[in-house]
Amino acid sequence: MAVGHLDTDSGPAVFAGLTELRPGRIVKARRADGRIAVYTVDKIKSYEKAHFPSQEVYGARGRPELRLITCGGSYDRRMGYSGNVVVFAHLTGIR
Template sequence: SYLDVDAPVTGLRLDGGRRLTAPPDDHPNLAGWYEDGPSPGQQGTAVAVGHLDTDSGPAVFAGLTELEPGRLVEVRRADGRTAVYTVDAVREYEKDRFPNREVYGPRGRPELRLITCGGTFNRRTGYSGNVVVFAHLTGIREPVRAAASR
């Protein structure tokens, strides 16, 4: 009972307005990490952004709204380890009232934010809000080693 997102990842940066950019629309299954923040499992707040859907159907973070507190989110790191996070809350915000400090600010422990679109959809302006999953690190799993052959 956890979100299993097996997705390629791209690095994201802030735009001129100091807002986090989204992955390109033509790559619905691409998740984006905020490159200048901590990586999964490190101290601080790691941030990943993904599309809810595109014109072609559900996208990488389509399941985010189904998550509930207590569920697990597993993130495989570049070193092969898996950072395991437990969901604390799933909240929805209107874009013009997005609480940057609450979402991105440090908490004194390793945390994770998963962000996608939410609210109502308008063909011209897109989604009116964002869904944010708040989670904290509860474990790091070592990679499973293949049994040594004799």
């Protein structure tokens, strides 16, 4: 799992392009051993904070999977974003 900001007061942040991912796209992550884990995106979902599905996002799975989480929904200067965007992906290779 990786959690990152969509934006900051000064502009785009690490997950600024996250909502542009589509099923079938590849996401790569460098592992602690220096190798690259390759994940294939399964789906991208948006959730209001009051209805965030913790078990679906954080629960155990029968295979190696990745979740990328950022803010989403509408933005209010005092309250922040109303929800979250979650990318669901599964491991398809190691290089």
